[in-house]
Amino acid sequence: MSATPHPLTIPYFRAYWVSRLSGTIAATALAIIIGWQVYDLARQTMDIREAAFLLGMIGLAQFVPLFLLTPVVGLVADSVDRRWIVRGTTTLMIVTVSILGVLTWLGDLNLPVLFGAAVVIGIARAFSGPAYSALAPNLVPRESLPTAIAVSSIAWQVGSIAGPSVGGLLYAIHPDVAYAAIVAMLLVALTGIFLIGHVPQPPVQADHRPLARIREGFAYVRHNRLVLATITLDLFVVLLAGATALLPIYARDILHVGARGLGFLAAGMGIGASTTAIWFSFRPMQSDVGVKMLAAVLVFAVAILTFGLSTSFWLSLAALIVAGGADMVSVYVRQSLIQLHTPDAMRGRVSAVSQMTISASNELGEAESGLLASLLGPVGAVVFGGVGAIVVTLLWSRLFPELRLAKTFDPPEILTVKPQHGVVSP
Template identity: 75%
Template sequence: MADAPHPLTIADFRAYWLSRFAGTVAISAQGIIIGWQVYGLAREQLHYSIERAASMLGLIGLVQFVPLFLLTPVVGLAADSIDRRWIVRGTTALLTLNALLLGVLTRAGHLTLPFLFLAAAFVGVARAFSGPAYSALAPNLVPRESLPTAIAISTLAWQTGTIAGPSVGGLLYAIHPDVAYATIAGLFVVALGLIFLIGPVPQPPAQADLHPLQRIADGFSYVRHNRLVLATITLDLFVVLLAGATALLPIYARDILHVGARGLGFLAAAMGIGAAAASLWFSIRPMRTNVGVKMLWAVALFAVAILTFGVSRNFALSFAALVVAGAADMVSVYVRSSLIQLHTPDAMRGRVGAVSQLTISASNELGEAESGLLASLLGPVGAVVFGGIGALVITFGWSRLFPELRRATTFDPPVNDFPAPNGVAQP
């Protein structure tokens, strides 16, 4: 492990990393612009009230989640059956065309609310296919012993792109919509070109003797029977579902902390800053021991940080609590991603990645709905405190329900510890 080459010394991984960064910046920038345009059209052309126009923003997230939910079985199978490079290339090319069309319609003044929703749904479909392919591609580009570092660096690209994207999109759109959409399309082109630089990679066996529906079922069955993979996926699902506080940030900024839109910007970036810092740390100092216990402690720290944010009335303390929450969440993401990738046979990484992607998206999207519902019943502070306490309970419960988490001392799976369905070889 100590002699493992750093992933960025490998040309194919460098191309992959830069492609993921450019694509994440582009899709995050486009997301903030689509939201701005939806809200603007609802208010100015349709004369919706502020409340009704704001509800349109919630629907944008929903129309991106629904395709992912419906396509999860298909996209996982695709990532295990088709050259993963070509899936990423195809989806990136389509995202480029989508951005160009949005730019043309914006310039011509023909942009409508239905088309923006259609474009958002299209982005959801593209992300549904590209997500499992991207995640399953990384292990094919680096030696096994370098994979945890590669995951940390890959996550750093995603986190940095997620932080930078909305700022870039908002700034460029303020200059001119043409500049914004041209830049977004250009970033997609760069991401596409970089993926074409990646040479041939190992492709899982086709398993032609199995019916496609059986292969799809095998992916879900593998997650259900591999208790360590099941534990890491479901722990993240329930903790983020309960303790996700991002949907309530506008309420905290305006009515609790009284810091206005400028303060909201800092609060919105805080968790990303913490996560990016943790990603950078793990890219330099990868975790090697007691990984399961460290994940459990990190999730508990996340819950405590969210609790602190919930009861704080001081902006500096609230900001710091969210930074800590973001860093702790990144530890959980790092351990979860590494365990899933290393405990999953290459022939199933696409299908397992699709299940993981679905739970992550579900926890984020449904978590926002849960936060809003609880806030209407308990108030925003009560909702955040309830979620933080619930996350602590879940963490303790999972540590008892899944002792495999506590026993995971390294990322390497025990030999033959998790038999794969239908004779699929262990990694």
């Protein structure tokens, strides 16, 4: 078997990988800091349940613009130079973070400003996510594509899970340090994208009306049951069992470990995800990928349930480490299946649909967690979500046998698109 170049030996992909990792860490670190500041400000005048509800609304503020823009951003990612999309959104993030940092330093930060920043961040992420995802396959030869997708997914997932720990720990040192570090990471991300020269991108289908091309992306996801299963499983499991939105409540009022403890709790999932990612970089998954994804999702749900019931800081931290590792397995499989089973001309639109479900599970999940915490209390909300995630995983294994039967990442044959029908054929 002939050797294929590893993606990280290709300069453009290496710059892309550093950019995506740095940008994702910065964005998710910012999210945990905004959450802490919202909850801390709210607790000055509200009780725990009222403040928990407000904390959840931060997630909703990020989700709404992303949800509304999803049909547009996928089309943009398939029509406009993906490098410039990321450059523009990263610049917008730098400006937003700088404003928050200055207001924090001056002591003038307030809830309306934080919610406004959350909306701007949601808009930036709506455009950058599909562009980042669809850009990776354009940077490597076809034979390196599976590894490139896995390595790109690792950058995103490690960044999204490790970012909150970085944000929590830096904020515990000093808020000004945290904001300065996030700006620096975003500048690294921006520099990386500017280092990528011209890359081929699928030509715009000039004979298509925009609405027809948008519908193609949704139609593809609906008709490809394997892609549909992986996307919706993540949507419902993380929507139910995502406990990260409630970490400020656990750190402040349940485990009583403060901002520094919040950093360590958030680091738990990052430790688990990073360890698993390193393992996959040496031992890529090759067989029974669907069954392993389902098993990992069950482990994730049980770990979150354990975290919800724990009153011990160390047990809570251990549960989050396990949850992070299991989540990394799930994302590794999901992203590889989605990207390899999607033709390049549609990757932007399919990535936009995938991002919408990821955001629904994360940001909308934060709103759901905040609402449930205001009704059931934070512990009740996490326990309810963990049990619900277990039920959904078992149900999906029955509803989508394609997922259980997926043995490898490779699609059965090379995919092309028939634009007039919006379906995939050999």
